[in-house]
Amino acid sequence: MSEPRVPFVSKSLQRAVHRSFVEEIAELVQREQAAYVDTKNTMKFQHGKRWTSPANVLGDKEGELEQHSVESALALADVVKADPSVTFAHTGEIAGAMMSSFNRMFFTKMNEVTAQTGNVVHAADHKSQLEAFAATLETIEMSIDEDGNLNLPTIFIHPNQTEKLQKEIENAPPDMHKRIESIKAMKLKEATQKEEERKSRFERRGE
Missing domain, CATH: 1.20.58 (Methane Monooxygenase Hydroxylase; Chain G, domain 1)
Structure with a gap:
């Protein structure tokens, strides 16, 4: 059985749509994360997966980036309709699922840190x-x-x-x-x- 044809006139257009799709999800996630962590207090890694902070006397002195992944299915019939609202409606669903995963990690880590420092109010x-x-x-x-x-x-x-x-x-x-x-x-x-x-x-x- 031959593979189904991708509904794009060229590979470059296919890559452009994929890139804009991913960038839209990243923007939505970053917008939601700003409510938890100020973007000025974040670090961006250009390469590698691990980090070290020898001067940290309270938290972890080293750690590793945690991966968050989400699965989403977009029907080929919806793509063929050429309706951007149908296609990009999935960006909100994916971003929401990503934030749910981030929230679980964030609050788990906060509980660990506050337990270590004793900075807890009951x-x-x-x-x-x-x-x-x-x-x-x-x-x-x-x-x-x-x-x-x-x-x-x-x-x-x-x-x-x-x-x-x-x-x-x-x-x-x-x-x-x-x-x-x-x-x-x-x-x-x-x-x-x-x-x-x-x-x-x-x-x-x-x-």
Whole structure:
């Protein structure tokens, strides 16, 4: 049996469509990942699969890139229709599956790291979610951006608990709001001092 003909007039067009298809998936995945990790805090490897960080005193000193793979089937009949919306609808499905795989890896790794450092807050040990939230802010080491503003952490909570936490924030007494603002002020001071110390280690040359 002969192989089915690919519905492209040339190999170059086939490669171009495949490349744009893959690039669309990569863009969708990167857009979703930005909600978890700032693109400024990521590393890109040009070659190789392993990395080392001898100066890391808390986490792993070495590691290896983890592969995420997804299978998707696109019917030849849909391709022949020449309807881009049908073809590229699969990019969203593939990107979603890739993000599900990434999420599992991401939160598993976060649990491992926090367990190693002891930087864990148990909600059951506090009177309310808001109390646990404030305690969490106290344990996190924060940083500042280029303009000297505090980089607040991204909080991920179960969807079932979102409304409950929002109501606790709305109904919180003034003392709780004051406590949270005090924590943020302290973190800003600490982060600013740390950044100044970091910059002071670099050589300063005259203009």
